[in-house]
Amino acid sequence: MxxxxxxxxxxxxxxxxxxxxxxxxxxxxxxxxxxxxxxxxxxxxxxxxxxxxxxxxxxxxxxxxxxxxxxxxxxxxxxxxxxxxxxxxxxxxxxxxxxxxxxxxxxxxxxxxxxxxxxxxxxxxxxxxxxxxxxxxxxxxxxxxxxxxxxxxxxxxxxxxxxxxxxQRIIYHRAQKFFKQLGFMARPEPEAEVKLVREIVKCLKNDVFVKQYGWNSNFETSDEAVLANYLLDGxxxxxxxxxxxxxxxxxxxxxxxxxxxxxDLLSLFNDIGELPFNVMMGFSDQSIAQQLHLYELLNPRxxxxxxxxxLPGQSQQYELISEWSDEAWQTAIVHLPLHLITDEFRAALKSCATEAKIFEMNRFCPLTDESIVIDSQGTGCLLPLLEKSRSVRELVQWWQKLRPIDLVTLEPTSEAEALVRVKELLQPLEESGYVMIESRV
Structure with missing residues (x-):
């Protein structure tokens, strides 16, 4: 075309x-x-x-x-x-x-x-x-x-x-205006302009705001970084x-x-239980857009x-998995995202399961700033998902094979107890995006 x-x-x-x-x-x-x-x-x-x-x-x-x-x-x-x-x-x-x-x-x-x-x-x-x-x-x-x-x-x-x-971008937007006023971004010579930007910043005193808060070592070596931040016209x-x-x-x-x-607005606070009640109620009264805006006002990172x-009308109403009944859980299907299942991920998951080591999910796909770790029992339960998606009922049965008896009472692990443990494993993983769980109810 x-x-x-x-x-x-x-x-x-x-x-x-x-x-x-x-x-x-x-x-x-x-x-x-x-x-x-x-x-x-x-x-x-x-x-x-x-x-x-x-x-x-x-x-x-x-x-x-x-x-x-x-x-x-x-x-x-x-x-x-x-x-x-x-x-x-x-x-x-x-x-x-x-x-x-x-x-x-x-x-x-x-x-x-x-x-x-x-x-x-x-x-x-x-x-x-x-x-x-x-x-x-x-x-x-x-x-x-x-x-x-x-x-x-x-x-x-x-x-x-x-x-x-x-x-978040206020420093770079001001820098762009500075260089544009000097005639930059008007000539088809990006490499020459990048060199001049570096020379100008080098001559600035270290406590100048743009240099102190808007410049780092990446700009010294990456032309692309300079072009995308200091010389981005429009x-x-x-x-x-x-x-x-x-x-x-x-x-x-x-x-x-x-x-x-x-x-998550509430994640910005050390202990939400210490927030005044009327403040918590004020947060809950805000729309989604308003809550997100409150977050960016406090933490524009x-x-x-x-x-x-x-398009409107395409989103289906569904219950959060934290509100599911046991019936909904047992018939649900669990999927590992395909892009998570690399050769390195497979090897590490199997190794942690067999050698009783902690498994660090973030190491393989950092979807969240919070550390997501799973004990060897949990990694063992996830192993069947490396082959294909499984129902929660299948994972419950797998758990019963991994932990056939209660180590305290020495009684056989019941299906109800195994379901509790599988739910405790999967729910935080789903909330962080590391597994996808489809309800079949």
């Missing part, structure tokens, strides 16, 4: 920016090996967050909206076996690199187009999943981009999109409330924050406001 005529001088300038400095600058031969990134790029994860159901990616149509040089298109292909990947980007140079990257890795069920995000409907496709990562904050009209993606989203499809946090930020307003204005609704575990959203 030929490139769609650009709609404004700004878009033309942005195209030239990424033609001159394609992003990301990851070598074509590098292969995705980050389980956390694959977990996030799997549409299975997003569908489970919405409906507590596990779907298969085979046959799905996935859009990488703003594919750049195709590294995330490659991650999408690896994370969703059997799906077709379509990538679009404003920059023809980036699209050319994306094609070469996927060809290098022998990914065949993929196609790329050099078009603007607003021109998505011209493709004549409807997508099951859209990955729109690190794009919206560069658009002159982010709402137009959201509308275009909504138009090509299937009724039950899911859109992942994100925006820079205005609270960069903008929103608050959570502004993001929610934008999503709702185009007729979409929130499914979940992508890193939902890291947006996240560069991206990263969300999954979809």
């Amino acid at each position: 030929t490139m769609t005529p650009l709609k404004s001088d700004f878009l033309e300038k942005m195209r030239q920016q990424f033609d001159n400095a394609p992003y990301p600058r990851i070598p074509l031969e590098e292969f995705p090996k980050n389980p956390r990134a694959l977990y996030i790029h799997s549409l299975v994860t997003a569908y489970y967050r919405r409906n507590q159901k596990v779907v298969t990616p085979a046959g799905k149509l996935i859009l990488d909206a703003g594919c750049g040089t195709g590294y995330k298109s490659l991650e999408l292909a690896i994370a969703n076996p059997g799906a077709k990947i379509v990538g679009i980007d404003l920059s023809p140079a980036s699209v050319d690199l994306a094609r070469k990257r996927l060809q290098y890795h022998n990914i065949e069920n993929v196609e790329f187009h050099a078009i603007a995000l607003e021109d998505l409907p011209s493709l004549g496709m409807q997508f099951d999943y859209i990955n729109n990562d690190e794009v919206l904050y560069l658009l002159p009209d982010p709402i137009a981009g959201l509308k275009a993606m909504k138009e090509v989203l299937k009724p039950d499809g899911i859109l992942r999109t994100n925006f820079h946090s205005s609270l 960069d903008k930020g929103w608050t959570i409330l502004e993001l929610f307003e934008a999503i709702e204005s185009v007729g979409l609704e929130l499914i979940s924050m992508v890193n939902w575990r890291e947006w 996240h560069r991206l406001l990263d969300v999954w959203c979809g």
Whole structure:
């Protein structure tokens, strides 16, 4: 497909920016090996967050909206076996690199187009999943981009999109204004400008705010980091409330924050039991958007406001597993995310089970800041999931074989006692995202 005529001088300038400095600058031969990134790029994860159901990616149509040089298109292909990947980007140079990257890795069920995000409907496709990562904050009209993606989203499809946090990015937004006023970002010489940025920062006193809080050793060696932070023309930020307003204005609704575990307002306090009662009641009276905004006001640590959203009416009501009856538990099916089951993960799980050692789940896929550890009994119970998904009833029976007697009473381990132990194992793993549990009731 030929490139769609650009709609404004700004878009033309942005195209030239990424033609001159394609992003990301990851070598074509590098292969995705980050389980956390694959977990996030799997549409299975997003569908489970919405409906507590596990779907298969085979046959799905996935859009990488703003594919750049195709590294995330490659991650999408690896994370969703059997799906077709379509990538679009404003920059023809980036699209050319994306094609070469996927060809290098022998990914065949993929196609790329050099078009603007607003021109998505011209493709004549409807997508099951859209990955729109690190794009919206560069658009002159982010709402137009959201509308275009909504138009090509299937009724039950899911859109992942994100925006820079205005609270977390304030240092870099000010630095961008500083360099732009000096005439940077106006010439097609990114490497020369990166060198000048480093020279200027080096000459600053150490206690200058931008240098003290906005500069680190990574900027000394990574041209890409400097370009993406200090020389990113068109960069903008929103608050959570502004993001929610934008999503709702185009007729979409929130499914979940992508890193939902890291947006818990109450987790910011040492002991919520010591909070005044009226404060706790005030928290509970807030909407989801308001609670998230309270979090970012106190702790603006996240560069991206990263969300999954979809069309209204597609989210099914379901009970949290903490509220399930024993009947619901016993008929439920337990899945390990496929991207967690690496060779290293298999070997370590088996080793900890047989050698009675603690198993550190975060070591293999850091989905949460909290340490997730499992004792040898728990790792033994998870072993059957390496082969295939299992019902909780099967895991209960497996537990009874692992621990046939109660070590205190020396009585046989009952099915009821084994169910309690299996629930204690699985519930925190599900809440952190390390297992997916489907109810069959």
